[in-house]
Amino acid sequence: MKQYVPLAFILVALPLSGAVRGEKVHWSGAPTAEQQQVLVLGFMGGRDHHDDERVGVGRFAAKLRKMELPCVRVATIENTKRAQALQMVLRALDRNGDGQVDSHELESTRLILYGQSFGGAAVVKFARQLKAAGIAVMLTVQVDAVGMNDQLIPSNVAAAANLFQRNGVFIHGPRHIWAEDPQTTEILGNFQFDYRDSRIDISDLAWHKKIIRESHSRMDRDPAVWNKVQELVLGTMTRNCRCTLPQTSNQQEPGGSN
Numbered sequence: 001m002k003q004y005v006p007l008a009f010i011l012v013a014l015p016l017s018g019a020v021r022g023e024k025v026h027w028s029g030a031p032t033a034e035q036q037q038v039l040v041l042g043f044m045g046g047r048d049h050h051d052d053e054r055v056g057v058g059r060f061a062a063k064l065r066k067m068e069l070p071c072v073r074v075a076t077i078e079n080t081k082r083a084q085a086l087q088m089v090l091r092a093l094d095r096n097g098d099g100q101v102d103s104h105e106l107e108s109t110r111l112i113l114y115g116q117s118f119g120g121a122a123v124v125k126f127a128r129q130l131k132a133a134g135i136a137v138m139l140t141v142q143v144d145a146v147g148m149n150d151q152l153i154p155s156n157v158a159a160a161a162n163l164f165q166r167n168g169v170f171i172h173g174p175r176h177i178w179a180e181d182p183q184t185t186e187i188l189g190n191f192q193f194d195y196r197d198s199r200i201d202i203s204d205l206a207w208h209k210k211i212i213r214e215s216h217s218r219m220d221r222d223p224a225v226w227n228k229v230q231e232l233v234l235g236t237m238t239r240n241c242r243c244t245l246p247q248t249s250n251q252q253e254p255g256g257s258n
Contacts, residue, residue: 025050025084027073027092028065035071036242038110038138039092040064040233041085042076043126045117045146045220050076056143056220057116060229071243079115079122086129093135106135110241112233114141116220120173121147124154131156139236141229144173144219155181158240161188161232163225167195167215191228193219227252 027039042057044050052058061076073092077085093101093109111130115123120142127137137157142150144164151174153160164173175192179185195215202210202217209217219225230252237243 025075025077025081025088027075027088029068029071029073036108036110037092037095038069038072038112038237038241038243039089040072040074040112040114041089042074043079043085043113043115043119043122044076045079045115045119048078048119050078050081055116056226057114057119060114060226063230064233069237069243071241072237079117079119082122082126082129085126086133089130089135090133110138110237111135112139112141112236113137114139114143114229114233115145116143117146117171117216119143120145121150124150124152127157128154138240139233141232142173142177143225143229144171144216146171146173146216150174151177153177153179153185153187155179155184157185159186159188159236162190163193163219163228164190165193165195165215165219168213171213171216188232193222193225195219195222223252 040061042061044052044057045055048055048057053062057076061074064072064074075088077088089111090101093105095105113123113126115121123140123142123145127140130137131154135156138159140153140157140160142162145162160177160179162174162177164175166172166175176190177187179187195218198215198218200218200221202214202221205217
């Protein structure tokens, strides 16, 4: 007997958000109902708009889209729009469009969440919302997360990684993340990056941003950071998904951490 997530009830209970009012926040690609699908959702940092490809979250999403990986659907969204993000995930899960998410639809979908700064904190908060809805997360990746209560990874997450720097006096990510249940969640690592004497260019930023979040901004522009995110995301897909990744998916950005 199939188990169902009450999609219609959840959607009615959620407040209207940008996508409902016409903003073009959507998933790339659309595999057939018979295929496994992998949803990769990025949460933007600060006040970054969902389609800003100048920042790390947007650049990585654009790169994934260009790879045209089979079964992979990519989207980015502002860190304040978790209600809208939940609508997007639920609608993507409901592949036959019957208004309910059955056990087959849940089992044929893998979900990856990543985010930077406030978006990194939103990743963990959103994973908790998904846990309440009975939805599993294959991987979470936090990049220099800034927020409250974002270090404890909920038990519906299979694997999690934390990338951070501690050079920033005011703004920096946490040194450690922990699993709510170590039996169900693997912490892949807490990866520290160092920006003392860094040559990563942030000359175009406003002066107050350079003072308050110099290292935080350098980390967002560090190719080594986003190469690590790519390694984590593609590695997790390779180990856990039936989709075959093309050889070009291993291409990385040049340079980094200098």
